[in-house]
Amino acid sequence: MTDITVPAGLWNDGDEAAISAWLYADGDAVSEGSVIAEIMVEKSSFELTAPASGILHIAVAAETPVTAGEIVGHIG
Amino acid sequence: MSSPETITAPRPARRLTIARAISEAIGQEMERDPAVLVMGEDIGKLGGVFGTTTGLLEKFGAERVRDTPISETAFIGAAVGLAASGMRPIAELMFVDFFGVCMDAIYNLAAKQSYFSGGQVTCPMVLMTSVGGGYGDAGQHSQTLYATFGHLPGLKVVIPSNAHDAKGLMLAAIRDPNPVIFMYHKALQGMGWLGTVQRSITDAPEGDYVVPLGKAAIAREGSDITLVGLGLSVHHALDAAARLEKQGHSAEVIDLRSIAPLDRETVRASVRKTGRLLAVDDDYMSYGVGAEIIASVCEAGIPLRAAPRRIAHPDIPVPFTPVMEHFVLPDADKIAAAALTILEP
Numbered sequence: 536m537t538d539i540t541v542p543a544g545l546w547n548d549g550d551e552a553a554i555s556a557w558l559y560a561d562g563d564a565v566s567e568g569s570v571i572a573e574i575m576v577e578k579s580s581f582e583l584t585a586p587a588s589g590i591l592h593i594a595v596a597a598e599t600p601v602t603a604g605e606i607v608g609h610i611g
Numbered sequence: 612m613s614s615p616e617t618i619t620a621p622r623p624a625r626r627l628t629i630a631r632a633i634s635e636a637i638g639q640e641m642e643r644d645p646a647v648l649v650m651g652e653d654i655g656k657l658g659g660v661f662g663t664t665t666g667l668l669e670k671f672g673a674e675r676v677r678d679t680p681i682s683e684t685a686f687i688g689a690a691v692g693l694a695a696s697g698m699r700p701i702a703e704l705m706f707v708d709f710f711g712v713c714m715d716a717i718y719n720l721a722a723k724q725s726y727f728s729g730g731q732v733t734c735p736m737v738l739m740t741s742v743g744g745g746y747g748d749a750g751q752h753s754q755t756l757y758a759t760f761g762h763l764p765g766l767k768v769v770i771p772s773n774a775h776d777a778k779g780l781m782l783a784a785i786r787d788p789n790p791v792i793f794m795y796h797k798a799l800q801g802m803g804w805l806g807t808v809q810r811s812i813t814d815a816p817e818g819d820y821v822v823p824l825g826k827a828a829i830a831r832e833g834s835d836i837t838l839v840g841l842g843l844s845v846h847h848a849l850d851a852a853a854r855l856e857k858q859g860h861s862a863e864v865i866d867l868r869s870i871a872p873l874d875r876e877t878v879r880a881s882v883r884k885t886g887r888l889l890a891v892d893d894d895y896m897s898y899g900v901g902a903e904i905i906a907s908v909c910e911a912g913i914p915l916r917a918a919p920r921r922i923a924h925p926d927i928p929v930p931f932t933p934v935m936e937h938f939v940l941p942d943a944d945k946i947a948a949a950a951l952t953i954l955e956p
Contacts, residue, residue, distance in 0.1 A: 556801040558626035558812050569625055575802065580630075580662060598806065 536611045537587040541574065543603035545581050552576040553600045554583075554607065561593040565610065574601065585610060627815050628801025630662030632774035633739070633793075636781035637664065637701060639819065641671055644699060647785060648675040650686050651703030660705055661741050661800050683713035687738065691721045691790075694736040699785055704740040707794065708751050710759075721790040722765030737784045739793040742770070743843060743893060745940055746797065746805050750928035753936075755894040757841070758903075760792045761870040767791040767824050768871040772799065772845040775815045776868055779822030787824060796842040808846045825872030829881070833863035836887040836950055839878055839904050841867040844891040850943035851950060860954050870900055875907040882908050886916035887953050891941050896923040917953045922946060 546552065555575035559565055565585045572583040585591070587610045595607040627635070641647045649664055655678035658665035668676040679686040683704055690700040704710060710717065717738065724734040744753025761768045769784060769791060771777035777795065784791035799811040830845055831852055838848040845866040852862035863881050867874065882888050888908055890901035901921030908919065922941045930936045 556628055556807045556812060557809075558628070560809060571626075573628065573801065578657060578660065580658070580665060 536609050537589070538606045539571070539583065539586060539608040539610065541583070541601050541603050541605045541607055542581075545603070546576040546579070548603075550576050551600060552602065554595060554597050555580065557593055557597050559591050561591060563591050565589070565591045572607070583607075625814060625817075626812050627774040627778070628662070628807070628812050629771060629774050629777040629795055630659075630800045630802060631665065632778040632815050633663045633781055633795065634658070634665040634667065635815075636778045637785070638667055638670060640782060640785045641667070641675060643819075646697060647699045647701065648677065648693070649701045649703070650677045650679050650690060652679055652681055652705050654678060654703050659703060661795065661797065662802055663703060663739060663795070683709055684716070687713040688716040688720075690736050690738070691716045691724070691734060694721070694734045694790070695724060695732050699735045701737040701739060701785065704738055706752050707740040707742045707756050708754050710740075710756070717790070718763045718766070722763055725789055726765060733788040734790050735785075735788050737781070737791050737793050739795065741797050741800075742794045743796040743798055744929045744936060747931060747933050747936065749931035753929040755794070755796075755842075755892070757794065757870055757892060757894045758899045761873075761900065761903075762898075765789065766871060767869065768794065769824055769869045770794045770796065770842040771868065772830070772842055772866050773811045774813045776822050776828070776866075778815045779820050780824065780868065782819065783821040783824050786821070791824065794842070798843050799846075808843065810846055810849065822868070825869045825874055827868055827874035827877040828866045829863065829877070830866040831862070831864040833861040833885065835861045835885055836889060836954055837863050837865060837878070837881040837885045838946065838950065839865045839867065839888070839890045841870065841892055841900065844893055844941055847941055847943045847946055848891055851946035854943065854947045855950055855954070858951070860950070862950065867900075870903075873903065873907070878904055879908055879911050879913060882913050882915070886914065888915065888919040889946065889950050889953060890919070890921040891946055892923050893941050894923055895926050896921070897926050899923050917956055920949055920953055922949055
């Protein structure tokens, strides 16, 4: 089981960030390094990649605000 | 030590939003063809308000990725001139709603360039533009206007429903010798603040491929009724088809992908099989895409088991209030209900 964590240091603290889209559905197989979600910050987009290969479990739905360091799902 | 055998890794699966697919197509064509450039408002550093030019400024520089002032009259007119001079400009009209100030360049110059010059001067430009509402942006930022452009000779008009098609249609559009209006629906872009239909996020090959302009796709096969849509309404139709299946009806869903040229033959072949037709789009109803679809079937003399119907936005401005906007916009409920009146009259 590997946590999917929102990376820190990509944008200014305090800027509102949200997952704009999960590119895979809950329960889909994903491979390590694939882009699995996009995070929108002040209309700029950041990619979230899979930290491991396995089955994606989404904990935080798209269009939900997130903060750096937050766990938004895991791969098992 | 090198191995005597070459092992090729399987292509890794990947998913793209339509926004990424458009950016990737433009970037790849800019690498291949030095005549391709992009112009528009906030398409440089920001990468486009709808993500259509993400990463291009960093890769190709400000000469070929040109942020323009807020004057569609100026930069779309400039794009038409560039196209006549051998360049292949892609201009972004941020919202199709603002075509008014640049329409002379589009329909009197770009659309007629090749015809007036006997094909000696073509106009290989792409005008990409966002369409559609559903997110409370009111009547000047929510229109689709498919038919307004589809009506004018000399313009090609394409509308992708998913990332795979978006990339292939964009590559085809850039290479086309004539002006192509490339419409992308805001509800399918993969930008969080607009909502996104998950089904529009698809795998798309990393390499070069073209989806031909003017060829519809069968998004779902069925035998009892043909649902015809484009862009977002394809997804509403697919959702409606899933509901109809539970009630014992098999719906075929056609994704037009382009309304000019319009693939009438794919629609006719489907209706010859099903005998029933419902056309769905989110443009204004009168003189619209649905009317053209129904006429295409009726003119061919295809026997129908029930009168054909269409769903579209009624002939009023798009309302601002969400309750009113969603009351008038097509959705899966309205499509399923209309389909049942055709299937079970």
